[in-house]
Amino acid sequence: MAIAKPPLCPFCQAPLARADARFCPSCGRSLPAPAVNAPATLIAAGGAVLHVSEPGVERDVVLGAQPVTLGRAPDNDLVLQSRFVSGRHARIEPVGQGHRIIDVGSRNGLLFAGQRITERVLADGDVIRIGDPATGNFVSLTYRNAALATAEALRAAPTKFPLDPTDPAITIGRVGCDIILDNPQVSRFHAQLDRTPGGVVLRDMGSTNGTFVNGQRVTAPVALKAGDVIQIGAFKLVYNVTSLDRYDQQGALRIDARNLSRVVTRNGVQRVILNDVSLSIAPREFVAIVGGSGTGKSTLMKALCGYAPAEQGQVLVNGDDFYRNFAAYQAVLGYVPQDDILHRVLPVQRALEYAARLRLPADTAESEVKARIERVLDDVEMAPHRDKPIEALSGGQRKRVSIGAELLADPSLFFLDEPTSGLDPGLEKKMMYTLRRLADSGRTVVLVTHATANITQCDHVIFMAGSGRMVFFGPPAEALRFFQIASGDFADIYTKIEGVAAADHPVVQQDLRAEYEAWRAAYPAAQTPPSLAELWEIRYRQSPLYQQYVANRLATTPSGPLVQSNAAAQPPQRVSAWRQFVLLTRRYFDLMLQDRRNLLILLLQAPIIAVLLLLVARSDALTGVQAQDLIQRGEAKKLLFMLATVSVWFGIINAAREITKEQAVYRRERLVNLRIGPYLLSKVTVLSALVLVQTIVLLGIVLLKVVLPGETGILLPPLIETFLTLVLSSSAGMALGLAISAASATPDRAISLVPFALIPQILFAGLIFTIEGLATPLSWLTISRWAMDALGASLDLNRLCNLPNTDDQGSIPSGCTPAFLETEAAFSHDPVHLVGRWLALIGYAVICLAIAAWVLRRRDRMV
Numbered sequence: 001m002a003i004a005k006p007p008l009c010p011f012c013q014a015p016l017a018r019a020d021a022r023f024c025p026s027c028g029r030s031l032p033a034p035a036v037n038a039p040a041t042l043i044a045a046g047g048a049v050l051h052v053s054e055p056g057v058e059r060d061v062v063l064g065a066q067p068v069t070l071g072r073a074p075d076n077d078l079v080l081q082s083r084f085v086s087g088r089h090a091r092i093e094p095v096g097q098g099h100r101i102i103d104v105g106s107r108n109g110l111l112f113a114g115q116r117i118t119e120r121v122l123a124d125g126d127v128i129r130i131g132d133p134a135t136g137n138f139v140s141l142t143y144r145n146a147a148l149a150t151a152e153a154l155r156a157a158p159t160k161f162p163l164d165p166t167d168p169a170i171t172i173g174r175v176g177c178d179i180i181l182d183n184p185q186v187s188r189f190h191a192q193l194d195r196t197p198g199g200v201v202l203r204d205m206g207s208t209n210g211t212f213v214n215g216q217r218v219t220a221p222v223a224l225k226a227g228d229v230i231q232i233g234a235f236k237l238v239y240n241v242t243s244l245d246r247y248d249q250q251g252a253l254r255i256d257a258r259n260l261s262r263v264v265t266r267n268g269v270q271r272v273i274l275n276d277v278s279l280s281i282a283p284r285e286f287v288a289i290v291g292g293s294g295t296g297k298s299t300l301m302k303a304l305c306g307y308a309p310a311e312q313g314q315v316l317v318n319g320d321d322f323y324r325n326f327a328a329y330q331a332v333l334g335y336v337p338q339d340d341i342l343h344r345v346l347p348v349q350r351a352l353e354y355a356a357r358l359r360l361p362a363d364t365a366e367s368e369v370k371a372r373i374e375r376v377l378d379d380v381e382m383a384p385h386r387d388k389p390i391e392a393l394s395g396g397q398r399k400r401v402s403i404g405a406e407l408l409a410d411p412s413l414f415f416l417d418e419p420t421s422g423l424d425p426g427l428e429k430k431m432m433y434t435l436r437r438l439a440d441s442g443r444t445v446v447l448v449t450h451a452t453a454n455i456t457q458c459d460h461v462i463f464m465a466g467s468g469r470m471v472f473f474g475p476p477a478e479a480l481r482f483f484q485i486a487s488g489d490f491a492d493i494y495t496k497i498e499g500v501a502a503a504d505h506p507v508v509q510q511d512l513r514a515e516y517e518a519w520r521a522a523y524p525a526a527q528t529p530p531s532l533a534e535l536w537e538i539r540y541r542q543s544p545l546y547q548q549y550v551a552n553r554l555a556t557t558p559s560g561p562l563v564q565s566n567a568a569a570q571p572p573q574r575v576s577a578w579r580q581f582v583l584l585t586r587r588y589f590d591l592m593l594q595d596r597r598n599l600l601i602l603l604l605q606a607p608i609i610a611v612l613l614l615l616v617a618r619s620d621a622l623t624g625v626q627a628q629d630l631i632q633r634g635e636a637k638k639l640l641f642m643l644a645t646v647s648v649w650f651g652i653i654n655a656a657r658e659i660t661k662e663q664a665v666y667r668r669e670r671l672v673n674l675r676i677g678p679y680l681l682s683k684v685t686v687l688s689a690l691v692l693v694q695t696i697v698l699l700g701i702v703l704l705k706v707v708l709p710g711e712t713g714i715l716l717p718p719l720i721e722t723f724l725t726l727v728l729s730s731s732a733g734m735a736l737g738l739a740i741s742a743a744s745a746t747p748d749r750a751i752s753l754v755p756f757a758l759i760p761q762i763l764f765a766g767l768i769f770t771i772e773g774l775a776t777p778l779s780w781l782t783i784s785r786w787a788m789d790a791l792g793a794s795l796d797l798n799r800l801c802n803l804p805n806t807d808d809q810g811s812i813p814s815g816c817t818p819a820f821l822e823t824e825a826a827f828s829h830d831p832v833h834l835v836g837r838w839l840a841l842i843g844y845a846v847i848c849l850a851i852a853a854w855v856l857r858r859r860d861r862m863v
């Protein structure tokens, strides 16, 4: 074994005079004790190399024909400094042309691909980590051995399935098929190849996530020709007439971005928010996008993950145009937005069950869902908290559950928007450690973060500055050198890249003098100076780092077949509307029941209002007594007006917060596959059940005192007609409430809008004020007016005298005169009139739901 590089300061990379130097002559920081014992017996020419990366220390160690022990004790061949490494941790011993690593009984073990291992024969490119779950620190050991096939090459090699010409059909699916594609996103029986007289034909067997041929979704049988590429989730199957070659791209997805730009126009002014960004992220890399506020981090991430495509430029996933093939790749995409994407009132396990049912193929067995949930709970270390409501968890734990929800579908591309925001430094570090493990276990992980304390855990860091400019892409340690940060603190980079580049600016003077002068020469007439971001961008593009980490990477072709697609971007795959409706309805019921306090308040409204009405309503308000006929119609109208308005109130208030309060969950699920129709109908179903209960309670209690006339019903008994009218009024109110909710940015705003919907119901119902002139068309827009008409018709108010109830002296007028018996057209006692009013209420509800759906669809575009 030998130290391959001259000793360098781990903080500023300046050369050290001696390997055992205690202080750096350049940055002056104290140095760790020499870490490696290098007995001459272990030095072997041409051997494999182990790149050792400990916090603050990087070195290469040559492995030879002798076993090497590693651990913290000083008598190991390779001494590691970190406290979480055991005294005697592992042994690396030669096997054939390569090596094997063996855990010799360490406490924290060896991690490979995110999983603990006891032993592994190493392939070129393997990364073994020793991690400390308590602090989130880890040591990385990267094995390089040119004599072995690379781990990437092994992963890229196809598996050939010979196609027997006598075989009439070949099935493709997750279990029990001729060709097995083992991924939760693949349906059990996903697709089938049929041999027909005309050739081989591919059929999708009603899969949840779709089958694609050359980028086109298979909706009808497709005749295959040689070279056609079939895509199912992360798998590609190339049809070669005599064989089907399966390329498993799980955990092997590379992202190349070329010249991404985005310009927005606000108040007529154009602004660049993403400025010609190119980069390349290899499979299983963990990449952080960092930079100041408003510098375009989220814009870049959304362009990379396809949720807000760049206007110019191209994103390629394993060489395929990502935007054009978005529908095919959507199944392998995980995205964790800043907000929680699960309902907080649900316990962790139950929330994950609903998420799994919505995301995984419909034919996923209960046992598979359970196993998947167990797996992700372990992956995010939340198994001990499975029964706790999400709202009872800490911020970091909640974020882990959101990550778990995304992991259910086992995505190979994983994007996270500020997963560490709001976490304390300890939790932040653990979160980064979790993400590192997820990347190691076969995911390309990209996150946006403000926190730079732990970005050494990433393979690469992207620094954004100014108006969407990428000023650095490369390994974190290189960033410190590039920006000449002697302190070793990444946060110092922020101050170097923000601001205007005046000639006397210290950063221009120290770092960017050449770039500044070149810029001045290029733009001699410029009135305003460039930004520091612009100069760093120029500097980075001219640096060897850009050549190495961007240009050279972009110049290499990805392994595996390419999808030659000229298709326009296709909408995402849709799962069965009925299945979604059933699941969403079940979940919504569950949410209602979990939020007991709110449910209790909603349910108490009806009896409390009914009891208050009992206190003021007369028992004969609707029937009338002969001697008091003169005041009856007014009294009856008051009671019916209250019943109608209260019903509308129930509907509006039940629904007004229901969409807006869960909009983060809705937005995320919409990006996966949620349909607006089933979503709204699930709300309508559950809320209808609620208004039904409320109406029964309200009417039931009121009728304990108030007597309903016996014979007045037009089509049905008056009780049934009254009940129907009130339910229809509540339902129309509920639809109006849902429209308000869909249009409101926050629950508070929705509640503030409720009076605007409710007060017209009072003004234009025709009771308090006479409706004439402009008020007439406005009254058509209110629910209570149609409800009053229907109630008045059913209970035949025209049979009662039409006199205002002003007889507060107790004196009874002598009798009804013809003038007092004047009828009101609104209460016509005929079937057409009543059914017309019911239809108006139904139409009202339908229009409000259509508006809610339209608003939700419009929101899709606002990314």
Ligand SMILES: Nc1ncnc2c1ncn2[C@@H]1O[C@H](COP(=O)(O)OP(=O)(O)OP(=O)(O)O)[C@@H](O)[C@H]1O
Pocket: 264, 265, 266, 273, 291, 292, 293, 294, 295, 296, 297, 298, 299, 300, 863
């Ligand atoms: N759809 C849009 N329309 C108009 N302006 C937008 C749009 N999206 C982003 N912007 C603007 O582009 C700039 C960059 O936004 P972005 O969200 O990418 O920044 P960021 O670096 O992620 O910021 P933060 O760290 O504050 O979240 C901001 O000034 C933002 O207001």
